[in-house]
Amino acid sequence: MKYYFAPVQGHTDAAYRQVHSEIYGNNTEYFTPFLRLEKDELRKKDLKDAQAALVPEPSTLPQVIFRDFNELSKLVNILKDSGHGRININMGCPFPLQTARGRGAATIARKECVDAVADVISKNPDILFSVKMRLGFKDENEWRYLIDVLNSLTLDHVAVHPRIATDQYSGELRLHQFRELLNVSSNPIVYNGEIRTPEDASQVMREFPEIAGIMIGRGVLGRPSLITECIEGAEWDATRRKEMMLRFHDALFNVYQDTLIGGDHQILSKIQPFWEYAEGEIGRKAYKAIHKASNMAKYETAVAMI
Ligand SMILES: Cc1cc2nc3c(=O)[nH]c(=O)nc-3n(C[C@H](O)[C@H](O)[C@H](O)COP(=O)(O)O)c2cc1C
Structure with a gap:
């Protein structure tokens, strides 16, 4: 079983991925948060992240978000020219800012977008593509045409989050549709x-033994040892998990302190989200204090409560 650390905008930047892999072992594949075009170019910040993804350790796939053939082929060419041989295509993002512009989950049900994906993939046989998708934008049956088209291509994998865009990130998982999709896909399916x-x-492995892998996002952000625990086949006890999470935090905090030039405010805004999904691991008191900390001294006192 292969494990993937899902991309999460605002969390899994290059520094986070690098330090995570150093602390927990290079036992997973990472993704950049989605890269998109702005005025026909990659944004500076995205370009930096894409360049970091070229370093072989940790193994990282650049992910692109697009709305039509032109955007997708341009992004693929930029990444190809900078040396990437593998690209992940985002067809699942439910953020209204993206879907309103026809990107992310808005591409699933639009035939011209699906055909554009097939076209770009066919024109770039030297690139190993993968797709990250939801079941649909407004309806859980929308995936059918997309999977049909993807079946005519050879992909590294297709990662599926069994929800539709309007579910955002909560609500019942639509596992009956996932089961159907798994039955008909000729490409390896990754559950997310x-x-x-x-x-x-x-x-999940018991219910869907045919899956090729498992992708985890918020679960690893809140419990960064989770993939290592899954691979080892044994849970770490709470003390060990907390100790390692603090070690991870301290190392990442150091990187941000050494590299960010915007002062304490900028460092805080980067490091506070580290704990966003970790209330279960660190307890309510420390969690709330971290969230409320308005300066560095208060932040450090809050972290010391863990
Ligand atoms: C704040 C946030 C940002 C995200 N950013 C991305 C992204 O850039 N690209 C992407 O494919 N998915 C993104 N996702 C979706 C996750 O990769 C993942 O599919 C989703 O959280 C479900 O998996 P989980 O339940 O394991 O977290 C994001 C999710 C959240 C909550």
């Missing part, structure tokens, strides 16, 4: 959604 413990991962 709501894995918080090693037992959750085992349950």
Whole structure:
């Protein structure tokens, strides 16, 4: 079983991925948060992240978000020219800012977007593509045409979050549709959604033994040892998890302090989200204090409560 650390905008930047892989072992594949075009170019920040993804350790796939053939082929060419041989295509992002512009989950049900994906992939046989998708934008049956088209291509994998865009990131998972999709896909399918413990991962593997992998986002952000625990097949106890998470935090905090030039405010705004999904691991008191900390001294006092 292969494990993937899902891209999460605002969390899994290059520094985070690098330090995570150093602390927990290079046992997973990472993704950049989605890269998009702005005025026909990659944004500076995105370009930096894409360049960091070229370093072989940790193994990182650049992810692109697009709305039509032109955007997708331009992004693919930029990445190809800078040396990338693998590209992940985002067809699942539910953020209204993206879907209103026809990107992310808005591409699933639009035939011209699906055909554009097939076209770009066919024109770039030297690139290994993968797709990250939801079941649909407004309807859970929308995936059918897309999967039909993807079946005519050879992809590294297709990662599926079994929800539709209007579900955002909560609500019942639509597993009956996932089952159907898994039955008809000729490409390897990676399951993604709501894995918080090693037992959750085992349950998914029992229910869907044909999957090629499991992708985890918020579960690893809140419990960064989760993928390592799944691979080892044994849960770490709470003390070990907390100790390692603090070590991870301290190392990342150091990187931000050494590299960010915008002062304490900027450093705080980068490091506070580190704990966003970790209330279960660090307890309510420390969690709330971290969230409320308005300066560095208060932040450090809050972290010391863990
Ligand atoms: C704040 C936030 C930002 C995200 N950014 C991205 C992104 O850039 N690209 C992407 O494919 N998915 C993105 N996702 C979706 C996650 O990769 C993942 O599919 C989703 O959180 C479900 O998996 P999980 O339940 O394991 O977290 C984001 C999710 C959240 C909550």
